[in-house]
Amino acid sequence: MTTALTVPVQAERDYDVVIGRGVRRRLTELLPAGVRVFLLHPPALADAVDTVAATLADAGHQVLRHCTPDGEEAKTALVATECWAELGRASFTRDDVIVGIGGGATTDLAGFIAASWLRGVQVIHVPTTLLGMVDAAVGGKTGINTGEGKNLVGAFHSPLAVLCDLDWLSTLPAADLRAGAAEIVKCGFIADPAILAAFEAGPAAAIDPTGDVLADLVRRAVAVKADVVSTDLREAGRREILNYGHTLAHAIEHHEQFRWRHGDAVSVGLVYAAELAGRAGMLGSAVVARHRDILTSLGLPTTYRSGAWPALREAMGRDKKARGATLRFVVLTDVAAPTRLEDPAEELLQDAYTAISEEPR
Known part of the structure; x- marks a missing residue:
């Protein structure tokens, strides 16, 4: 550029x-x-x-x-x-x-x-x-x-x-570039499939700070956010889609006392949201797997400790999207097709978390 x-x-x-x-x-x-x-x-x-x-x-x-x-x-x-x-x-x-x-x-x-x-x-x-x-x-x-x-x-x-x-x-250190890429991947899943195609075509080129691919991905991600924010500045509705993957991500950051990079936590949160939608019958298995494949190709984490679930579940209850005791998640029904999943059963939440746990299941 x-x-x-x-x-x-x-x-x-x-x-x-x-x-x-x-x-x-x-x-x-x-x-x-x-x-x-x-x-x-x-x-x-x-x-x-x-x-x-x-x-x-x-x-x-x-x-x-x-x-x-x-x-x-x-x-x-x-x-x-x-x-x-x-x-x-x-x-x-x-x-x-x-x-x-x-x-x-x-x-x-x-x-x-x-x-x-x-x-x-x-x-x-x-x-x-x-x-x-x-x-x-x-x-x-x-x-x-x-x-x-x-x-x-x-x-x-x-x-x-x-x-x-x-x-x-x-x-920037390579780890910070990878972490930032998680937010770009998020934009691809919620709105711009061309972003996902660019990461799949060459993950190394996609996070090369000297190349034109990353420059274009920055532009695309900013355009996604600008479009969403321009229609919903104060997060009354559509802007919530920008929080895809963030409900669990923010809980992980809090649990880690903010020692984890935000993008690393978002990476795990994206996979969790995909697993949640898949287990709720809302998202096909191929798109769920695509989350893992792209994020793993970038060297980003896609799992978290199974023993942390009680603390994470408590922290998610304080998420900004929650309404009273009701948890609300941004999920997908397909690529570029975000929606909300409200008040999922505790068994479903636990099952999706088990799917991303590090220990053998």
Whole structure:
């Protein structure tokens, strides 16, 4: 991909997701003259953010920086409080802009701070991971975690823009690329079969950060999410399909105290959702098997410990899609045909989990 592509998102305030190489340089073009910028970033990106901050300063912007903890440790009330304190000391106004540079945890936090400070200031997301580009930074969901679960505190707050600079991907460890690919696979199963075909044609090429295949997959995944979000910003209905595989995935992340990569947990969750639909008579065995085949070809996990089921079942009861005591799962009746399965029998839940358990069954 030599030319940047723009995917529009319709929301309470429309914005563009710009995808291409070197597009981080467009940040200064998006900022009104003279506004202050609050930059949030993880420690590993300090040197790269030095360059961004210098460019912003040269363009006449006062830059405040906050280095967040790594990963999900950034998404806590304590870190949010620290950010609010800094904004307060700086008399940060509604005319100023927050910029999140980092993975999904950083953009989730940046969006939440922007949504909550003065009841809403503008935010620009610059995702630096594959997961951030295709999932977390797009769609306007923001949030932090609590001891009881992931993303239970948050708000919907659309960004001013999202800059997906594909050059960041060359710096990622292979494990992070694989984990990000799980969210792209999800988009293939819920909406775009061409994504699945690309992974089946060559899994190595599909996650090669220097190649055109991954660039196209990022574009396709963003387009899927943009289409869904544009019709249902606040998850009143259709947007729930983006949570395919996430009911169990979030439970695994909580059980692992967020030591697992989100994409790894989603991979297991996708297989679980497929097994659940298959055992409910809603999805054919070939599509169930296709989940395992594609995810395994990418080196992603598709099983989890059988002994963890009681804790996972309890955590799933706190899932955001639950209504009272009723569990609701996004499932498929075929590729690109998502629907909901509501209040499945406990025996069915257990049977599907047994199918993905690591120990001999």
